[in-house]
Amino acid sequence: MTRLTAVAALLSVVASTPVFAQCSEADKAALETLDKAWSVATRTGDRAFLTSTLADNFMSVNPTGTVDKATTIANSERNAAQNRANPQAVGTSDRYVISCTQATATITHRNVGGVAAGSTNPPTYSRSIHFLEKRGNKWQAVSTTGHVVNDQQQLTYMEQDWNDAIKAHNADWVAANYAPFASDISSRTGAIENRAQTMESAKSDKTVFEALELSGLNARVEGDVGVVTGINRLKGKDGEGKAFDRSIRFTDTFIKRDGRWQVWATQGTNIQQ
Numbered sequence: 001m002t003r004l005t006a007v008a009a010l011l012s013v014v015a016s017t018p019v020f021a022q023c024s025e026a027d028k029a030a031l032e033t034l035d036k037a038w039s040v041a042t043r044t045g046d047r048a049f050l051t052s053t054l055a056d057n058f059m060s061v062n063p064t065g066t067v068d069k070a071t072t073i074a075n076s077e078r079n080a081a082q083n084r085a086n087p088q089a090v091g092t093s094d095r096y097v098i099s100c101t102q103a104t105a106t107i108t109h110r111n112v113g114g115v116a117a118g119s120t121n122p123p124t125y126s127r128s129i130h131f132l133e134k135r136g137n138k139w140q141a142v143s144t145t146g147h148v149v150n151d152q153q154q155l156t157y158m159e160q161d162w163n164d165a166i167k168a169h170n171a172d173w174v175a176a177n178y179a180p181f182a183s184d185i186s187s188r189t190g191a192i193e194n195r196a197q198t199m200e201s202a203k204s205d206k207t208v209f210e211a212l213e214l215s216g217l218n219a220r221v222e223g224d225v226g227v228v229t230g231i232n233r234l235k236g237k238d239g240e241g242k243a244f245d246r247s248i249r250f251t252d253t254f255i256k257r258d259g260r261w262q263v264w265a266t267q268g269t270n271i272q273q
Helices: 025-044 047-053 069-085 151-167 171-177 195-204
Strands: 054-062 065-068 092-100 104-112 125-135 138-148 178-185 208-222 225-237 243-257 260-271
Touching: 025 047, 025 069, 025 092, 025 104, 025 138, 047 054, 047 069, 047 138, 054 069, 065 069, 125 151, 151 171, 151 208, 151 225, 151 243, 151 260, 171 178, 171 195, 171 260, 178 195, 225 260
Parallel strands: 054 138, 178 260
Antiparallel strands: 054 065, 092 104, 104 125, 125 138, 208 225, 225 243, 243 260
């Protein structure tokens, strides 16, 4: 694949880790596992799990006000019963940003709404922010809030998804997220590819990426057109096993079609070290 300009980032307000953070990778993994179990318990109305995980002074903050622990559990049980009678597509949570001290933790993640099989509707996106405290050597949620993800934030997340697709040589992602008339200009050779050619390049590319480090991300939207710029530092080995370490300043242009953002054009320029 010629496109080497993807960005992986969240908004700086949630991506920055406080200087006092003391999370190990094991801590973060455990908190992510807890969060996903919490999500399942909420969807299924698991009173025992929610009673144990939500602190007695738990509050869910939303645009219409605040909801306490008892009401949160009751709402979960009611919604679970309705879902059993009329099953809905299950969404996913990903793009976790976790920081913590010995006694407190903040978890932020994206939510992607489920889409029914056969539906052409685009998924919905939101973001959740949870605050937890360790009480009696056990993590408990004390507060949660969230908001709908706007277009700029959707494009930021999309860049992160794109980066994952490049690393995995995922041609299916290209097929699903490139507009039919998309153009992909190589930062290495200047060659231009259309969607079909980019898909073939994704399948045949032998590059092994060790790291993709991003900075200077800026997303702008005007109507149904979005532009994301930034710098991507790429490290790894090419198809011949030669190590590389280069930085690319990129411009990615997107177009919204049928309520879904798609890649319109992408171009990168090598920055001299």
